[in-house]
Amino acid sequence: MNIAIRDRPLKLLWLEALKRRLSEEDPDFSYYHERLRRVDAGFAGERKVDREWLELVSPYTFFVMHNLILMNSAQHSHQLDTLFICTNFMLVIEIKNISGRLDFDDITHQCIRTKPDGTVEGFPNAITQTLRHLQFLKVISQNYSLPIEGAVIISNPSTIIAGHPKTIPIFHVSGLQKHLHSLFKKYSQAILSDKQLTQFVQQLLNRHQPSKTPAPLDPSRFRQGVLCPNCQYKSQMHYARGIWICSRCHYASEEIFAEALQDYRYLVRSTITNKQLREFFNIHSSDAANRILKKFQFPFTGSYKNRVYHLPENLVEYMRPFFRSS
Numbered sequence: 001m002n003i004a005i006r007d008r009p010l011k012l013l014w015l016e017a018l019k020r021r022l023s024e025e026d027p028d029f030s031y032y033h034e035r036l037r038r039v040d041a042g043f044a045g046e047r048k049v050d051r052e053w054l055e056l057v058s059p060y061t062f063f064v065m066h067n068l069i070l071m072n073s074a075q076h077s078h079q080l081d082t083l084f085i086c087t088n089f090m091l092v093i094e095i096k097n098i099s100g101r102l103d104f105d106d107i108t109h110q111c112i113r114t115k116p117d118g119t120v121e122g123f124p125n126a127i128t129q130t131l132r133h134l135q136f137l138k139v140i141s142q143n144y145s146l147p148i149e150g151a152v153i154i155s156n157p158s159t160i161i162a163g164h165p166k167t168i169p170i171f172h173v174s175g176l177q178k179h180l181h182s183l184f185k186k187y188s189q190a191i192l193s194d195k196q197l198t199q200f201v202q203q204l205l206n207r208h209q210p211s212k213t214p215a216p217l218d219p220s221r222f223r224q225g226v227l228c229p230n231c232q233y234k235s236q237m238h239y240a241r242g243i244w245i246c247s248r249c250h251y252a253s254e255e256i257f258a259e260a261l262q263d264y265r266y267l268v269r270s271t272i273t274n275k276q277l278r279e280f281f282n283i284h285s286s287d288a289a290n291r292i293l294k295k296f297q298f299p300f301t302g303s304y305k306n307r308v309y310h311l312p313e314n315l316v317e318y319m320r321p322f323f324r325s326s
């Protein structure tokens with residue numbers, strides 16, 4: 001079995017960075033707060049479903065891919081929450097972590113959630129989304145003629161699945177194993193050899209388009225500097241001899257800089273110069289800024305004076321070994 005590990009989506013990391021820094025007075029504060037809540041819930045739901053794969057006993061060789069983003073010929077993206085693919089068939093899974101009562105309207109193609117207090121809200125219809133993915137996969141897998149199935153999984157066990165069309169099965173996460181076993185029975189004939197399967201999976205992975213960070217906000221809208229986690233990121237920390245100290249509660253940390261620089265990477269840009277470092281993090285001396293940039297051995301381009309440092313992905317992890325205490 002080959003089961004990929006689901007990474008925290010870039011959108012979630014971006015929203016988390018923004019949450020630490022966006023001022024509560026910002027007109028879009030509650031909008032981003034709500035988006036973070038939804039994306040975070042979505043990710044938690046997906047992780048819950050992911051655990052099921054570890055328990056799967058499959059009679060066929062299989063792969064499980066998460067968050068596969070593929071572009072169709074019109075350059076519109078298909079984001080597949082999970083794609084299960086084995087030698088006999090493939091299964092596209094759309095995962096929803098929505099609480100309350102869900103009604104899927106076949107005519108309006110809307111998904112309506114009713115909360116216990118009676119509040120009604122609209123959500124993108126997972127069934128329509130899945131049908132769209134199935135159409136697309138049919139086109140790109142033509143050479144392999146592998147049967148394609150779809151399913152919508154509700155990851156919140158207390159959600160009530162009310163009205164829904166019969167086009168695509170929709171069930172709770174607890175029903176996944178049973179559903180897979182029914183598909184193993186339905187498609188008992190292998191279409192692909194193990195080698196062809198691996199080849200097809202590789203083709204899909206080659207087509208994968210990593211997601212991009214949302215359009216940057218004007219940096220004047222969020223708090224700059226290294227912010228104190230002890231003060232809910234509301235007060236600034238000052239740099240003194242390699243250590244950051246909170247001006248309000250005097251909490252001191254060396255490593256907190258990694259998180260702050262990661263916020264910078266998500267919210268501002270993925271490169272930094274000596275001047276930009278001083279401005280954003282409120283460091284007075286150019287020499288001190290230089291020492292910081294050198295210490296972490298960031299890759300750079302440009303000559304000494306105009307040097308541009310490139311901040312690696314997974315910055316917090318990248319920077320960890322460079323701290324004194326580690």
Ligand SMILES: [Zn+2]
Nearest residue numbers: 228231246249
């Ligand atoms: Zn503090």
